[in-house]
Amino acid sequence: MALKLHGPAISTNTSRVIICLHEKEVDFELVPLDLFSGEHKHPHFLAKNPFGQVPVLEDGDLTLFESRAISAYIAEKYKETGYDLLRHQNLQEAALVKVWMEVESQQFHPAIAPIVYQFFVDPLNGVSPDQAIIDANLEKLGKVLDIYEARLSSSKYLAGDFYSLADLHHLPYTYYLMKTAAASLINERPHVKAWWEDISSRPASKKAAEGMTFGEK
Numbered sequence: 001m002a003l004k005l006h007g008p009a010i011s012t013n014t015s016r017v018i019i020c021l022h023e024k025e026v027d028f029e030l031v032p033l034d035l036f037s038g039e040h041k042h043p044h045f046l047a048k049n050p051f052g053q054v055p056v057l058e059d060g061d062l063t064l065f066e067s068r069a070i071s072a073y074i075a076e077k078y079k080e081t082g083y084d085l086l087r088h089q090n091l092q093e094a095a096l097v098k099v100w101m102e103v104e105s106q107q108f109h110p111a112i113a114p115i116v117y118q119f120f121v122d123p124l125n126g127v128s129p130d131q132a133i134i135d136a137n138l139e140k141l142g143k144v145l146d147i148y149e150a151r152l153s154s155s156k157y158l159a160g161d162f163y164s165l166a167d168l169h170h171l172p173y174t175y176y177l178m179k180t181a182a183a184s185l186i187n188e189r190p191h192v193k194a195w196w197e198d199i200s201s202r203p204a205s206k207k208a209a210e211g212m213t214f215g216e217k
């Protein structure tokens, strides 16, 4: 039975899993869900994720939520298929992948997410972007990216000279950031820019980006 992924392709957290599925060349069924009508708060969906958020993955009788945990599950389950995102043959490389996955979730995400929400999500709810929130988080993100610039000047990707799940996890939010004036934060750091151009031009990233049309008319 094909994997079932619940969530809209425009959602950052859903597309994190979609990119992973494309990298692993795994067939799946995308079950669309209308966030704007609040479908994710209905009892049938809360039974899959009590936090009422997308994505949710169903693999037979296993139900998972939290996009990073889902992508790690897929990368592990299909480790012999498609691109090896976890470096599972090398303990040290695999540990570095985990380190940079944590960096994405604990350092990068808290800075980039409010910027993307202010630019794309709040306007959909009729709320004007709050420049003070944007400015504070641009400063925070700049500091994180200074560390990335130093790291990426000594290795091609975050965990080493190999693309991994750690790089992949950055794609969805950065994809939307690059549609805003804040793209300069990436473009003015040469190693970060080269890394972004590389990871966003992978076939799996480009395929997922076709569904990421948030904010486009």
Ligand code: GSH
Pocket: 011, 012, 013, 014, 035, 040, 052, 053, 054, 055, 065, 066, 067, 068
């Ligand atoms: N940490 C969760 C993950 O990585 O899966 C976050 C999930 C999340 O925030 N999903 C958003 C959502 O469901 C869509 S990108 N928003 C609706 C809501 O929170 O009510």
